[in-house]
Structure formats: C-alpha cells, structure tokens
Amino acid sequence: MKLFEPIQLGKLKLKNRIVMAPMCMYSVVKRDGELTPFHNVHYASRAIGGVGLIFFEATAVSEEGRITDQDLGLWNNDQMLKIKSLANTIHNLGSQVGIQLSHAGRKAEDARNLAAPSAIAYNDSYQTPLELSSKGIEKVIADFKASAQRAADAGMDVIQIHAAHGYLINQFLSPLTNLREDQYGSQSLENRFRLLKEIILEVQKVFKGSIWVRFSATDYDEESTTIKEFDQMNQWLKNLSVDVVDVSTGGLLPKRPTRIYPGYQAQYAEHFKINSSLKISTVGKLGDPNLANYILETEQADLIALGRPLLRNPNWPMMAARELGYTEFESYNPSYGRGFNE
Numbered sequence: 257m258k259l260f261e262p263i264q265l266g267k268l269k270l271k272n273r274i275v276m277a278p279m280c281m282y283s284v285v286k287r288d289g290e291l292t293p294f295h296n297v298h299y300a301s302r303a304i305g306g307v308g309l310i311f312f313e314a315t316a317v318s319e320e321g322r323i324t325d326q327d328l329g330l331w332n333n334d335q336m337l338k339i340k341s342l343a344n345t346i347h348n349l350g351s352q353v354g355i356q357l358s359h360a361g362r363k364a365e366d367a368r369n370l371a372a373p374s375a376i377a378y379n380d381s382y383q384t385p386l387e388l389s390s391k392g393i394e395k396v397i398a399d400f401k402a403s404a405q406r407a408a409d410a411g412m413d414v415i416q417i418h419a420a421h422g423y424l425i426n427q428f429l430s431p432l433t434n435l436r437e438d439q440y441g442s443q444s445l446e447n448r449f450r451l452l453k454e455i456i457l458e459v460q461k462v463f464k465g466s467i468w469v470r471f472s473a474t475d476y477d478e479e480s481t482t483i484k485e486f487d488q489m490n491q492w493l494k495n496l497s498v499d500v501v502d503v504s505t506g507g508l509l510p511k512r513p514t515r516i517y518p519g520y521q522a523q524y525a526e527h528f529k530i531n532s533s534l535k536i537s538t539v540g541k542l543g544d545p546n547l548a549n550y551i552l553e554t555e556q557a558d559l560i561a562l563g564r565p566l567l568r569n570p571n572w573p574m575m576a577a578r579e580l581g582y583t584e585f586e587s588y589n590p591s592y593g594r595g596f597n598e
C-alpha cells in the first residue's frame with residue numbers, strides 16, 4: 257500500500273508518504289516568535305498519530321517577514337532552542353521533522369514597513385510595500401541563511417523554502433508583482449528566479465539536510481507565471497539538488513479557483529511529476545484515504561501532504577490504515593490500537 261511505503265529522498269528516509277503540511281497556528285501570544293506549550297502538544301500529537309514528516313508552520317526568517325505577529329520565527333537562538341527541544345521530542349516519537357522558512361513580503365499583515373520586489377499592494381486593505389533595495393535583498397538572503405543555520409542547530413531534517421501563496425519569493429517569481437529592472441527582475445524568468453536560487457545556495461552552505469521548495473503552480477491569472485516557466489524552474493531546482501517540490505496553488509492575487517474539489521491541485525503535481533525528475537508532494541483536500549493512496553499508486557505524486565485533515569484528526573494515519581485495510585500500520589503508541597479495532 258503506497259501511502260504507507262517508506263520513501264528515500266536524498267539522505268532522508270521517511271517511514272511513510274504522509275506529510276503534515278505547514279499550517280500557521282497564529283498562536284504565539286507573546287509575539288516573540290517562540291514555540292508555546294500549545295505548539296509542543298500540537299506537533300507532537302501528529303507524531304504519535306504516525307505522520308511520517310511533520311512540517312512546522314511558516315516560520316519567519318526575520319521579525320518584519322512574519323505574516324502576523326503571532327507567527328513563529330527563527331531569527332534568534334531562544335527560538336532555536338525551543339524548536340530543538342520539540343524536534344527532539346518528535347524524533348523520539350518516530351517521525352521526521354521539517355520547518356517551512358518564510359518571508360511574507362507585501363503580505364506581512366502586522367509589519368510597519370512592507371518589503372516587496374515592487375511597490376504594488378496586495379489589495380486595498382494592505383499597505384503599499386516599499387521596493388526592496390539591493391541591500392534589502394542581501395539582508396533577506398542573509399536572514400534565510402542564518403535561519404537555516406539555526407534549523408541545522410535545532411536538528412531539523414528538512415527545510416521547506418516557502419515560494420508559494422503570494423509571499424515574498426512568490427512575489428519575485430511573478431511578472432505581475434515583480435516589475436524590477438535589475439538582475440532580480442527585468443521580466444526575465446532567470447532574473448525572477450534569482451532570489452530563490454541565491455537563497456537555496458546560501459541555505460545549502462549551512463544546512464546539510466533535505467531541501468524542499470513549495471510552489472504555487474498557478475496564480476489563477478493567465479498573465480502570471482506559466483506552467484512552462486515552472487517546468488524550467490523545476491529543472492533549475494533539480495540542478496540545485498532540491499529534493500522535493502510541494503505543489504500548491506494561489507495566494508499571489510486576490511483570486512480563487514472557480515472549483516475546489518477533492519484533489520483539485522493534484523493535476524499540477526502530476527504535471528510536475530511527468531515533466532521533472534524531482535520528487536513531488538501534492539496537497540489540497542486529500543483527506544479521503546482512498547484518494548490519497550490512489551494518487552500515489554497512479555504516480556501523480558510521491559508524497560501526500562495533509563493540512564485540515566490532520567487538524568480534524570491527529571490520528572489520520574491510523575484511521576486511513578484501518579479504512580484501507582492496511583494491517584501492518586504501527587503507530588508510535590500501540591496503546592491507541594484498541595481505539596482502532598473493534
């Protein structure tokens with residue numbers, strides 16, 4: 257049963273194909289970017305539930321890069337030490353752990369000064385961002401590197417670079433939000449990709465674990481980045497030794513897909529899988545175990561990332577094993593077995 261088969265990703269081995277998608281919990285009440293008791297229980301519960309790889313939510317590389325002031329951060333060592341302790345717990349519970357490193361750019365909701373490739377607001381209720389100077393871009397890259405060093409110190413297995421959902425890197429990738437005339441723009445794909453490339457190269461200097469990228473494969477606007485451009489970027493990511501691309505959609509513009517149905521984003525994952533040699537993770541309304549397993553069996557993707565299904569049920573893997581009749585599933589905690597057998 258593919259959903260429960262281990263998978264090797266570079267040096268990383270996952271015990272199954274079930275990934276907890278990064279999900280902001282907006283619960284850092286003290287606004288210091290540090291993990292709270294809530295986060296410790298929240299993430300550890302999914303490890304007890306049997307998830308192969310657990311991603312911590314979008315974690316800001318700088319104070320001004322947070323989506324909201326209640327987000328996690330990794331710009332200081334106090335934050336790192338708390339993450340290290342939770343990573344250790346998750347490892348002891350039998351799962352691997354990753355962190356999504358992020359900069360919100362023009363979608364930083366609480367920041368005083370927003371930074372973006374170009375001075376274009378997300379919509380009327382957001383501030384107009386300042387165009388990043390070349391020094392500003394250098395700082396963003398340095399912040400990603402410093403956070404990656406801390407992720408390494410904290411024992412993270414994976415860094416996922418957040419290049420989706422309309423946050424800073426996604427803003428650089430799209431010709432609609434990047435009107436720069438320097439080497440980070442000029443309407444050439446190579447230039448728009450440069451920020452992501454330079455971040456990956458710097459991150460790799462300090463982080464020896466697995467590096468993933470999350471893309472929004474469509475911005476739901478024909479004038480934005482095309483699927484062919486993603487094919488090219490996937491080739492560049494492969495050349496940069498990125499292990500996995502996690503394929504989401506949307507978030508750059510205030511536009512939504514016209515229909516959202518189970519597996520609605522899997523078509524993009526399948527396209528990426530056919531047209532690249534990267535490992536591909538798919539996400540989006542995949543809570544039906546039969547659908548999740550079917551997507552893997554038919555090779556539309558290599559991994560299934562779950563967001564809301566794991567909010568609803570931290571023991572989703574056990575529930576799925578039961579529903580699919582997979583009897584060899586071992587949770588971390590055999591004490592739960594009786595909850596899943598008559």
Ligand SMILES: Cc1cc2nc3c(=O)[nH]c(=O)nc-3n(C[C@H](O)[C@H](O)[C@H](O)COP(=O)(O)O)c2cc1C
Pocket residue numbers: 277278279280281313314356418420421470504539540541542543561562563564565
């Ligand atoms: C509460 C919540 C918070 C989210 N936060 C993030 C985030 O921090 N980073 C990210 O890339 N996606 C985020 N997402 C999107 C999820 O990772 C996922 O792509 C989306 O929910 C679709 O998957 P699902 O249908 O399994 O929930 C969030 C989604 C939810 C529901």
